[in-house]
Amino acid sequence: MIASGALSPLAKGDELAAAVRRKFDSYRDKLKQLADWCESEGLADQASRTRAWLQPVAEDRLLIPILPAQIGGESPPDDAAPGVKEWYQKWMTLRRQQAEDLFSLARGAIRQGRAGLALDLALRALHENPDHEALRRIFGYQPYAGEWRTRYEVGRLRAGQIWDDRFGWIPKSQLARFERGERPADPRWISVEEDTRRRRERNIGWTVDTEHFQVWTDHSLEGAALVGKKLETLHELWSRLFVRYYLTEAQVLSLFDARSRSFAPQPVQHKVVVFRTRSEYNEALRSRAPQIEITGGMYVGDSRTAYFFFHESPDGADLEQALDVTTVYHEATHQLFYELGRVAPTAGQRGNFWVIEGAAMYMETLRREGDFLVLGGIDTPRMIAARFRRLQDGFYIPFREFTAMTMQDWQSDPRIGAVYSQAAGITNFLIHHDGGKYREALVQCLLAVYRGTDTPDVLARLTGRSFAGLDEEYLQYLKAMPPLPPMRLESR
Ligand SMILES: [Zn+2]
Known part of the structure; x- marks a missing residue:
């Protein structure tokens, strides 16, 4: 409650x-x-x-x-x-x-x-x-x-391991041999080519464990390490922004209390699978999602696993180019909310589905600028689309109607592209408007929706504003931004 x-x-x-x-x-x-x-x-x-x-x-x-x-x-x-x-x-x-x-x-x-x-x-x-x-x-x-x-890192380091962006956590004493293109194959060492051949043949693949994720792929060790590193960054930011989603008020207070040193949340490991090709991905997941071809990744709650794939990229290209990192952030955000909360089976099916997608789209914006990681912004693609729809296209579903929409309503709505961008716009508004005054209301709304305790007026109640008041405030928020760049949206 x-x-x-x-x-x-x-x-x-x-x-x-x-x-x-x-x-x-x-x-x-x-x-x-x-x-x-x-x-x-x-x-x-x-x-x-x-x-x-x-x-x-x-x-x-x-x-x-x-x-x-x-x-x-x-x-x-x-x-x-x-x-x-x-x-x-x-x-x-x-x-x-x-x-x-x-x-x-x-x-x-x-x-x-x-x-x-x-x-x-x-x-x-x-x-x-x-x-x-x-x-x-x-x-x-x-x-x-x-x-x-972190405590996890100290445990690894004490055991004589180091993290390497290419290989994940490995014994420090083996780094030089890894760099020379050798791989351990108990009891001897073999070449990276031989190792790859064996792993593909037996479909063993590679697994990289990080503090909060276990990444398996049949692409390469480097592929698993890359995804693990990206996901750790996502987790770090997610866990700060949505801290009140998975910790109680008292637990957050004790974090800020120097006398209570003992409290530290136990890390949970989330499972991620990254297929080497799209066709492998399609084949593995078609039974779960008949329209698998139009997805770029998906989180499956039943198996508590997020699935992605490496895109084809030119030989010698950076591995990062083969990864659709936006989709990784989006689906892994769904995974974190699902696996770190007490989630009702009906979450998002009774309304307020927008907040589940809005939060995932917000985390999609994760990027690096200089010495900072950055989230949100009025110039991100979905935000520009949200402004364009509202201010120039006149597309807008008022808060009362918009928050009432269920997952089924979304999936059957011919305006789905515009619906997504409106959810992105509203989420940015709630996180950033006026010094972030609605930010905690958004987190509490996520908590209620995932737990299945939400009511149709939950957002109005949490923000202390009427739906009509939010409609007006959101419009003013968009209007106060610098002019939109000239653009044309494909109709969807
Ligand atoms: Zn989503």
Whole structure:
């Protein structure tokens, strides 16, 4: 059941978002002053590094910093010029203070029941001070051999293994032989060609285990490792944004409580199969989905497995080009919601199907920009389509009707393409509009729909807005965006 007492503050005027904005504004001023000081001291490189640190506050996207693994990794070398050392001290003083301030805003967000925003702020704080122990612990890191590692990684490393993007986790002592094109075949070593031939012959394939996934493929070891790495990134972001989907309020609170060190969610491993070719994929899954040809991947709840395939790509092309990563993110998101929640068999069949697809489409937007992983944005293909449909085509299904649609309604609707893009638009709106004031309402809506406790008015109730009010607010949200690029949509 959804506790109604916790809901109303989510939708009220957002002082917290305003406080976050103010904090970043004043931080930017301080960094600018430091950059000016660098210039006056003739420290051109340091001035530009300081200026580059001024990240704009993205209102339409989530920016997730990629954290350095090494502890204390950024400090200048001992023989650096005194001016450089002085700059670094000043810079780190500002950053540490900003980290503390963001951490306290994060704790404020927790007190307001806004766990997703709290984790977002805690992560920005960690970006400012990557060696902040309490913050690192929230994200499951511990110090190990001069680096920040998860408990799972520490277990692997203690066992003498290393992660390699090509081979997955292997014994460190074997890396050189792997790189020379040899593979272990107990008790001897054989060539990679021989290994491939044997595995194909016996249909053994390759399995790569990561912290949260077990990937099997009959393509190659590198193929399994690539998919495993992509999925771990997806999992990392999914687990932060939707933390209140799989953890209770009390569990999130205890993450932020330095005294309760013991709590750490047990990792669950999700099964993924990636076929070498589309025809293998079609053949394996046709009995489950008669229209398998039009899918690019699928999650099957009964077998708790997500299925994909490698596309044909020119010889010598990058393996990544053979992977439709957007589809991987989409279907694996369905898998995470399904396997990490208490899911009712009727989920999405009584209405509110939009939220299941909306969340998957949102995670499709995962990409890397510079030192950040990025989610969402008004310029992603589905979002552009959503804006185009609403503002230029005049295609729009009002919230009351749209949220009432079931999975069956979607599948039989001739406007299915436009329906998908509207769900993508609405999800982006709920996650980002006005500092993310509806973000937790969206997560609570997902929770209710997957558990089968949703009612037709669940979204209105959670956001504290009438459906008509949401219609109007969504329209204004789209209208406030910069003009659409010139484009034409195929009719579907
Ligand atoms: Zn889907």
